[in-house]
Amino acid sequence: MFSRKYKNYDAYRFLYFQGIARCKREFADFWHMRYRMNSVQLEDCKRIEEMPFIDWERLSNKTIVITGSTGLIGSNLVNALIYVNKVRGLGIKMILPVRNVGAAKKLFGEAAQIFSYNLGDKLELNCGMNYIIHLASPTGSTYFTERPVDTMLENIEGTRAVLELTKDKNVKKFIYLSTMEVYGFPEKGHRVKENELGAFETMNARNSYPIAKIACEALCNSYWSQYNVPVVILRATQTFGPGVKYDDGRVFAQFMRCALEKTDIVLKSEGLTKRQYLYTADAVSAILAGMLKGVSGESYSVANPNTCISIRDMAQMVADRIAKGTIKVRFDISEDIEKLGYAATLYMDLDVGRMLNLGWRPGIGLQEMYERMIRGIEEDICSRQRY
Numbered sequence: 001m002f003s004r005k006y007k008n009y010d011a012y013r014f015l016y017f018q019g020i021a022r023c024k025r026e027f028a029d030f031w032h033m034r035y036r037m038n039s040v041q042l043e044d045c046k047r048i049e050e051m052p053f054i055d056w057e058r059l060s061n062k063t064i065v066i067t068g069s070t071g072l073i074g075s076n077l078v079n080a081l082i083y084v085n086k087v088r089g090l091g092i093k094m095i096l097p098v099r100n101v102g103a104a105k106k107l108f109g110e111a112a113q114i115f116s117y118n119l120g121d122k123l124e125l126n127c128g129m130n131y132i133i134h135l136a137s138p139t140g141s142t143y144f145t146e147r148p149v150d151t152m153l154e155n156i157e158g159t160r161a162v163l164e165l166t167k168d169k170n171v172k173k174f175i176y177l178s179t180m181e182v183y184g185f186p187e188k189g190h191r192v193k194e195n196e197l198g199a200f201e202t203m204n205a206r207n208s209y210p211i212a213k214i215a216c217e218a219l220c221n222s223y224w225s226q227y228n229v230p231v232v233i234l235r236a237t238q239t240f241g242p243g244v245k246y247d248d249g250r251v252f253a254q255f256m257r258c259a260l261e262k263t264d265i266v267l268k269s270e271g272l273t274k275r276q277y278l279y280t281a282d283a284v285s286a287i288l289a290g291m292l293k294g295v296s297g298e299s300y301s302v303a304n305p306n307t308c309i310s311i312r313d314m315a316q317m318v319a320d321r322i323a324k325g326t327i328k329v330r331f332d333i334s335e336d337i338e339k340l341g342y343a344a345t346l347y348m349d350l351d352v353g354r355m356l357n358l359g360w361r362p363g364i365g366l367q368e369m370y371e372r373m374i375r376g377i378e379e380d381i382c383s384r385q386r387y
Helices: 009-034 039-049 072-088 101-108 141-146 148-166 205-227 251-261 280-293 311-322 366-386
Strands: 063-067 093-098 113-116 131-134 173-179 231-236 238-240 265-267 274-279 298-302 304-310 329-331 347-350
Touching (some): 039 366, 063 148, 072 238, 141 148, 141 205, 238 251, 251 311, 251 366, 274 366, 304 311, 311 329
Parallel strands (some): 093 113, 131 173, 231 298, 274 347
Antiparallel strands (some): 274 304
Protein backbone atom coordinates (compact mmCIF):
# COMPACT_ATOMS: atom_id res chain seq x y z
CA MET A 1 0.00 0.00 0.00
CA PHE A 2 2.76 2.43 0.99
CA SER A 3 6.41 2.08 0.03
CA ARG A 4 8.97 2.43 2.80
CA LYS A 5 11.20 4.44 0.44
CA TYR A 6 9.21 7.48 1.56
CA LYS A 7 10.74 9.13 4.63
CA ASN A 8 7.33 9.80 6.17
CA TYR A 9 6.00 6.27 5.63
CA ASP A 10 4.59 5.91 9.15
CA ALA A 11 2.98 9.33 9.03
CA TYR A 12 1.34 8.60 5.66
CA ARG A 13 0.13 5.25 6.93
CA PHE A 14 -1.31 6.85 10.06
CA LEU A 15 -3.12 9.53 8.06
CA TYR A 16 -4.48 6.94 5.64
CA PHE A 17 -6.09 4.88 8.38
CA GLN A 18 -7.32 8.02 10.11
CA GLY A 19 -9.01 8.92 6.84
CA ILE A 20 -10.69 5.52 6.69
CA ALA A 21 -11.98 5.94 10.24
CA ARG A 22 -13.28 9.42 9.40
CA CYS A 23 -15.05 8.10 6.30
CA LYS A 24 -16.70 5.38 8.37
CA ARG A 25 -17.95 7.99 10.83
CA GLU A 26 -19.23 10.20 8.01
CA PHE A 27 -21.03 7.22 6.48
CA ALA A 28 -22.59 6.41 9.84
CA ASP A 29 -23.67 10.05 10.17
CA PHE A 30 -25.31 9.90 6.73
CA TRP A 31 -27.04 6.61 7.52
CA HIS A 32 -28.60 7.95 10.68
CA MET A 33 -29.69 11.25 9.18
CA ARG A 34 -31.30 9.31 6.34
CA TYR A 35 -33.56 7.71 8.92
CA ARG A 36 -34.20 11.13 10.47
CA MET A 37 -32.36 10.64 13.71
CA ASN A 38 -32.06 14.12 15.17
CA SER A 39 -28.65 15.68 15.76
CA VAL A 40 -28.91 15.30 19.54
CA GLN A 41 -29.33 11.53 19.26
CA LEU A 42 -26.47 11.41 16.78
CA GLU A 43 -24.22 13.30 19.21
CA ASP A 44 -25.23 10.83 21.93
CA CYS A 45 -24.29 7.89 19.69
CA LYS A 46 -20.86 9.40 19.12
CA ARG A 47 -20.39 9.99 22.83
CA ILE A 48 -21.39 6.42 23.68
CA GLU A 49 -19.01 5.07 21.03
CA GLU A 50 -16.15 6.97 22.67
CA MET A 51 -16.86 5.93 26.27
CA PRO A 52 -13.69 4.39 27.72
CA PHE A 53 -15.47 1.95 30.04
CA ILE A 54 -17.14 0.06 27.17
CA ASP A 55 -14.94 -2.62 25.60
CA TRP A 56 -16.53 -2.71 22.16
CA GLU A 57 -14.27 -5.45 20.81
CA ARG A 58 -15.98 -7.92 23.13
CA LEU A 59 -19.14 -7.40 21.08
CA SER A 60 -17.46 -8.18 17.77
CA ASN A 61 -19.61 -10.62 15.74
CA LYS A 62 -21.96 -11.13 18.69
CA THR A 63 -25.74 -11.54 18.56
CA ILE A 64 -27.89 -9.44 20.91
CA VAL A 65 -31.62 -9.95 21.47
CA ILE A 66 -33.36 -6.78 22.67
CA THR A 67 -37.00 -6.55 23.79
CA GLY A 68 -38.66 -3.16 24.15
CA SER A 69 -36.52 -1.76 21.34
CA THR A 70 -39.05 0.86 20.26
CA GLY A 71 -39.33 2.40 23.73
CA LEU A 72 -37.40 5.44 24.94
CA ILE A 73 -34.35 3.61 26.29
CA GLY A 74 -34.56 0.71 23.84
CA SER A 75 -34.59 2.87 20.72
CA ASN A 76 -31.61 4.89 21.93
CA LEU A 77 -29.77 1.65 22.72
CA VAL A 78 -30.42 0.14 19.28
CA ASN A 79 -29.44 3.37 17.51
CA ALA A 80 -26.18 3.49 19.46
CA LEU A 81 -25.36 -0.12 18.55
CA ILE A 82 -26.18 0.52 14.88
CA TYR A 83 -23.93 3.56 14.90
CA VAL A 84 -21.03 1.75 16.59
CA ASN A 85 -21.48 -1.17 14.21
CA LYS A 86 -21.08 1.17 11.23
CA VAL A 87 -18.14 3.09 12.68
CA ARG A 88 -16.15 0.17 14.06
CA GLY A 89 -17.27 -2.58 11.71
CA LEU A 90 -18.00 -4.94 14.60
CA GLY A 91 -20.53 -7.16 12.87
CA ILE A 92 -22.98 -7.03 15.77
CA LYS A 93 -26.28 -8.73 14.92
CA MET A 94 -29.41 -7.44 16.64
CA ILE A 95 -32.65 -9.40 16.92
CA LEU A 96 -35.67 -7.30 17.88
CA PRO A 97 -38.98 -8.96 18.83
CA VAL A 98 -41.53 -6.12 18.65
CA ARG A 99 -45.27 -5.58 18.80
CA ASN A 100 -45.28 -3.10 15.90
CA VAL A 101 -42.99 -4.20 13.08
CA GLY A 102 -43.78 -1.13 10.96
CA ALA A 103 -42.78 1.28 13.71
CA ALA A 104 -39.55 -0.63 14.35
CA LYS A 105 -38.60 -0.66 10.66
CA LYS A 106 -39.28 3.05 10.45
CA LEU A 107 -36.85 3.57 13.33
CA PHE A 108 -34.11 1.12 12.37
CA GLY A 109 -34.56 0.24 8.71
CA GLU A 110 -32.82 -2.99 7.75
CA ALA A 111 -30.05 -2.64 10.33
CA ALA A 112 -31.60 -5.25 12.62
CA GLN A 113 -33.62 -8.45 12.34
CA ILE A 114 -37.17 -7.46 13.32
CA PHE A 115 -40.15 -9.77 13.84
CA SER A 116 -43.63 -9.56 15.35
CA TYR A 117 -44.00 -10.61 18.97
CA ASN A 118 -46.52 -10.02 21.75
CA LEU A 119 -45.07 -9.76 25.24
CA GLY A 120 -45.83 -12.92 27.19
CA ASP A 121 -46.15 -15.24 24.18
CA LYS A 122 -43.69 -18.09 23.84
CA LEU A 123 -40.50 -16.72 22.29
CA GLU A 124 -38.67 -19.06 19.91
CA LEU A 125 -35.43 -18.25 18.11
CA ASN A 126 -33.61 -20.98 16.22
CA CYS A 127 -30.25 -19.28 16.25
CA GLY A 128 -27.31 -18.68 18.53
CA MET A 129 -27.33 -15.64 20.78
CA ASN A 130 -24.77 -14.10 23.10
CA TYR A 131 -26.63 -11.42 25.04
CA ILE A 132 -30.26 -10.72 25.89
CA ILE A 133 -31.47 -7.30 27.05
CA HIS A 134 -35.05 -7.38 28.36
CA LEU A 135 -36.47 -3.85 28.41
CA ALA A 136 -40.10 -4.49 27.41
CA SER A 137 -42.66 -3.54 30.04
CA PRO A 138 -45.95 -1.67 30.35
CA THR A 139 -45.40 1.99 31.19
CA GLY A 140 -47.46 4.85 32.59
CA SER A 141 -49.10 5.34 35.97
CA THR A 142 -52.56 5.57 34.42
CA TYR A 143 -52.08 2.17 32.78
CA PHE A 144 -50.92 0.66 36.09
CA THR A 145 -54.00 1.99 37.89
CA GLU A 146 -56.59 1.20 35.23
CA ARG A 147 -55.16 -2.15 34.10
CA PRO A 148 -53.36 -3.66 37.10
CA VAL A 149 -53.98 -7.26 35.96
CA ASP A 150 -52.40 -6.58 32.57
CA THR A 151 -49.57 -4.71 34.27
CA MET A 152 -48.69 -7.70 36.42
CA LEU A 153 -49.20 -10.45 33.86
CA GLU A 154 -47.43 -8.70 30.99
CA ASN A 155 -44.41 -8.08 33.20
CA ILE A 156 -44.24 -11.52 34.80
CA GLU A 157 -45.25 -13.67 31.81
CA GLY A 158 -43.15 -11.55 29.46
CA THR A 159 -40.06 -11.93 31.63
CA ARG A 160 -40.65 -15.67 32.02
CA ALA A 161 -40.93 -16.12 28.25
CA VAL A 162 -37.61 -14.38 27.64
CA LEU A 163 -35.91 -16.26 30.47
CA GLU A 164 -37.14 -19.56 29.04
CA LEU A 165 -35.52 -18.63 25.74
CA THR A 166 -32.15 -18.23 27.45
CA LYS A 167 -32.28 -21.39 29.54
CA ASP A 168 -30.56 -23.63 27.00
CA LYS A 169 -28.79 -21.00 24.88
CA ASN A 170 -25.58 -20.57 26.88
CA VAL A 171 -25.82 -16.77 26.78
CA LYS A 172 -23.06 -14.62 28.24
CA LYS A 173 -25.44 -12.22 30.02
CA PHE A 174 -29.13 -11.54 30.53
CA ILE A 175 -29.90 -7.90 31.39
CA TYR A 176 -33.20 -7.15 33.11
CA LEU A 177 -34.22 -3.50 33.36
CA SER A 178 -36.09 -2.95 36.60
CA THR A 179 -37.06 0.27 38.36
CA MET A 180 -36.26 2.40 41.38
CA GLU A 181 -39.90 1.89 42.42
CA VAL A 182 -38.97 -1.47 43.95
CA TYR A 183 -37.39 0.49 46.84
CA GLY A 184 -40.78 1.80 47.96
CA PHE A 185 -40.76 4.92 50.13
CA PRO A 186 -37.40 5.25 51.93
CA GLU A 187 -36.95 7.57 54.89
CA LYS A 188 -35.94 11.15 54.17
CA GLY A 189 -32.17 11.59 54.23
CA HIS A 190 -31.46 7.86 53.78
CA ARG A 191 -29.27 6.71 50.91
CA VAL A 192 -30.79 3.53 49.52
CA LYS A 193 -28.67 0.46 48.83
CA GLU A 194 -29.58 -2.45 46.57
CA ASN A 195 -30.57 -4.78 49.43
CA GLU A 196 -33.27 -2.43 50.77
CA LEU A 197 -36.45 -3.26 48.89
CA GLY A 198 -39.67 -1.58 50.00
CA ALA A 199 -42.91 -2.95 51.43
CA PHE A 200 -46.07 -2.39 49.40
CA GLU A 201 -49.78 -2.29 50.14
CA THR A 202 -51.17 -5.06 47.98
CA MET A 203 -54.68 -3.58 47.99
CA ASN A 204 -53.49 -0.51 46.05
CA ALA A 205 -53.87 -1.08 42.29
CA ARG A 206 -51.04 1.37 41.48
CA ASN A 207 -48.64 -0.95 43.29
CA SER A 208 -49.22 -3.60 40.63
CA TYR A 209 -46.17 -2.21 38.82
CA PRO A 210 -43.49 -2.26 41.55
CA ILE A 211 -44.82 -5.57 42.90
CA ALA A 212 -44.65 -7.07 39.40
CA LYS A 213 -41.10 -5.75 38.99
CA ILE A 214 -40.05 -7.32 42.29
CA ALA A 215 -41.63 -10.60 41.17
CA CYS A 216 -39.71 -10.39 37.88
CA GLU A 217 -36.46 -9.76 39.74
CA ALA A 218 -37.13 -12.82 41.91
CA LEU A 219 -37.90 -14.84 38.78
CA CYS A 220 -34.63 -13.71 37.19
CA ASN A 221 -32.68 -14.71 40.28
CA SER A 222 -34.48 -18.06 40.36
CA TYR A 223 -33.38 -18.80 36.79
CA TRP A 224 -29.84 -17.84 37.82
CA SER A 225 -29.99 -20.16 40.84
CA GLN A 226 -31.67 -23.12 39.14
CA TYR A 227 -30.56 -22.90 35.50
CA ASN A 228 -27.40 -20.75 35.70
CA VAL A 229 -28.88 -18.02 33.49
CA PRO A 230 -26.33 -15.19 34.05
CA VAL A 231 -28.77 -12.45 35.09
CA VAL A 232 -27.85 -8.85 35.90
CA ILE A 233 -30.60 -6.53 37.19
CA LEU A 234 -30.44 -2.78 36.61
CA ARG A 235 -32.80 -0.58 38.66
CA ALA A 236 -33.06 2.70 36.81
CA THR A 237 -34.41 5.97 38.11
CA GLN A 238 -36.68 8.19 35.99
CA THR A 239 -34.99 8.65 32.63
CA PHE A 240 -35.42 11.30 29.96
CA GLY A 241 -33.71 12.95 27.01
CA PRO A 242 -34.14 12.96 23.21
CA GLY A 243 -36.91 10.64 22.16
CA VAL A 244 -39.37 11.73 24.85
CA LYS A 245 -42.76 12.47 23.28
CA TYR A 246 -44.05 16.02 23.52
CA ASP A 247 -47.28 14.90 25.22
CA ASP A 248 -45.53 12.69 27.81
CA GLY A 249 -47.50 12.91 31.05
CA ARG A 250 -44.63 12.75 33.53
CA VAL A 251 -43.78 15.80 35.59
CA PHE A 252 -40.47 16.61 33.86
CA ALA A 253 -42.29 16.71 30.51
CA GLN A 254 -45.03 18.93 31.91
CA PHE A 255 -42.35 21.40 32.99
CA MET A 256 -40.75 21.19 29.54
CA ARG A 257 -44.03 22.06 27.84
CA CYS A 258 -44.50 25.03 30.16
CA ALA A 259 -41.06 26.32 29.17
CA LEU A 260 -41.74 25.91 25.45
CA GLU A 261 -45.27 27.30 25.57
CA LYS A 262 -44.30 30.16 27.91
CA THR A 263 -46.92 29.26 30.52
CA ASP A 264 -46.38 29.32 34.27
CA ILE A 265 -45.67 26.05 36.06
CA VAL A 266 -48.55 25.35 38.48
CA LEU A 267 -47.81 22.86 41.25
CA LYS A 268 -50.79 21.12 42.84
CA SER A 269 -48.69 19.89 45.76
CA GLU A 270 -45.82 21.31 47.77
CA GLY A 271 -43.43 19.56 45.38
CA LEU A 272 -41.34 17.99 48.13
CA THR A 273 -40.76 14.68 46.34
CA LYS A 274 -37.02 14.38 45.76
CA ARG A 275 -35.20 11.94 43.50
CA GLN A 276 -32.34 11.55 41.03
CA TYR A 277 -32.73 11.45 37.27
CA LEU A 278 -30.90 9.81 34.38
CA TYR A 279 -30.17 10.90 30.83
CA THR A 280 -31.13 8.48 28.05
CA ALA A 281 -27.58 8.04 26.71
CA ASP A 282 -26.31 7.43 30.25
CA ALA A 283 -28.99 4.75 30.65
CA VAL A 284 -27.73 3.14 27.43
CA SER A 285 -24.11 3.19 28.61
CA ALA A 286 -25.21 1.70 31.96
CA ILE A 287 -26.90 -1.19 30.16
CA LEU A 288 -23.76 -1.85 28.13
CA ALA A 289 -21.52 -1.60 31.20
CA GLY A 290 -23.79 -3.97 33.10
CA MET A 291 -23.82 -6.37 30.16
CA LEU A 292 -20.04 -6.46 29.79
CA LYS A 293 -18.90 -5.98 33.40
CA GLY A 294 -21.85 -6.77 35.67
CA VAL A 295 -21.65 -9.70 38.08
CA SER A 296 -24.25 -12.41 37.46
CA GLY A 297 -26.84 -12.61 40.22
CA GLU A 298 -26.32 -8.98 41.26
CA SER A 299 -28.53 -5.88 41.10
CA TYR A 300 -27.35 -2.33 40.40
CA SER A 301 -29.04 1.01 41.04
CA VAL A 302 -28.63 3.37 38.08
CA ALA A 303 -28.96 7.15 38.47
CA ASN A 304 -26.93 10.31 38.11
CA PRO A 305 -26.07 11.20 41.73
CA ASN A 306 -25.58 14.85 40.75
CA THR A 307 -29.22 15.27 39.73
CA CYS A 308 -30.93 14.72 43.09
CA ILE A 309 -33.55 17.47 43.32
CA SER A 310 -37.07 18.13 44.60
CA ILE A 311 -40.00 18.70 42.26
CA ARG A 312 -40.35 22.32 43.36
CA ASP A 313 -36.63 23.03 42.89
CA MET A 314 -36.68 21.40 39.47
CA ALA A 315 -39.68 23.52 38.53
CA GLN A 316 -37.79 26.64 39.59
CA MET A 317 -34.70 25.54 37.66
CA VAL A 318 -36.78 25.10 34.50
CA ALA A 319 -38.42 28.50 34.96
CA ASP A 320 -35.11 30.28 35.60
CA ARG A 321 -32.64 28.49 33.33
CA ILE A 322 -34.64 26.76 30.61
CA ALA A 323 -37.38 29.37 30.15
CA LYS A 324 -34.86 32.15 30.98
CA GLY A 325 -37.15 33.74 33.57
CA THR A 326 -40.09 34.19 31.19
CA ILE A 327 -42.35 32.00 33.34
CA LYS A 328 -42.98 31.59 37.06
CA VAL A 329 -43.69 28.74 39.45
CA ARG A 330 -47.07 29.05 41.17
CA PHE A 331 -48.75 26.85 43.78
CA ASP A 332 -52.39 25.80 43.71
CA ILE A 333 -52.39 23.18 46.43
CA SER A 334 -55.45 20.99 46.81
CA GLU A 335 -56.63 19.86 50.23
CA ASP A 336 -56.82 16.27 49.05
CA ILE A 337 -54.12 15.68 46.44
CA GLU A 338 -54.61 11.89 46.53
CA LYS A 339 -58.00 12.31 44.84
CA LEU A 340 -56.21 14.11 42.01
CA GLY A 341 -54.02 11.05 41.47
CA TYR A 342 -50.80 12.49 42.89
CA ALA A 343 -48.46 10.05 44.61
CA ALA A 344 -47.36 10.45 48.20
CA THR A 345 -44.18 12.43 48.88
CA LEU A 346 -41.12 10.38 47.95
CA TYR A 347 -37.47 10.76 48.99
CA MET A 348 -35.34 8.55 46.75
CA ASP A 349 -31.58 8.97 47.06
CA LEU A 350 -30.01 5.94 45.38
CA ASP A 351 -26.53 4.73 46.25
CA VAL A 352 -24.99 4.07 42.83
CA GLY A 353 -21.57 3.04 44.15
CA ARG A 354 -21.96 -0.52 42.92
CA MET A 355 -22.59 0.73 39.38
CA LEU A 356 -19.71 3.20 39.56
CA ASN A 357 -17.42 0.34 40.57
CA LEU A 358 -17.99 -1.14 37.11
CA GLY A 359 -16.36 1.97 35.65
CA TRP A 360 -19.65 3.49 34.49
CA ARG A 361 -19.92 7.26 34.68
CA PRO A 362 -22.99 9.40 33.86
CA GLY A 363 -22.09 12.44 31.81
CA ILE A 364 -25.15 14.69 31.48
CA GLY A 365 -26.55 16.85 34.29
CA LEU A 366 -30.15 17.94 34.82
CA GLN A 367 -30.10 21.28 33.03
CA GLU A 368 -28.37 19.79 29.99
CA MET A 369 -30.86 16.90 30.03
CA TYR A 370 -33.65 19.43 29.57
CA GLU A 371 -31.75 21.39 26.93
CA ARG A 372 -30.99 18.29 24.88
CA MET A 373 -34.52 16.90 25.23
CA ILE A 374 -35.98 20.21 24.01
CA ARG A 375 -33.50 20.43 21.12
CA GLY A 376 -34.43 16.93 20.05
CA ILE A 377 -38.16 17.63 20.17
CA GLU A 378 -37.78 20.87 18.21
CA GLU A 379 -35.75 19.10 15.52
CA ASP A 380 -38.28 16.27 15.30
CA ILE A 381 -41.14 18.75 14.87
CA CYS A 382 -39.23 20.63 12.14
CA SER A 383 -38.41 17.35 10.40
CA ARG A 384 -42.08 16.27 10.34
CA GLN A 385 -43.09 19.65 8.93
CA ARG A 386 -40.40 19.40 6.25
CA TYR A 387 -41.41 15.93 5.09
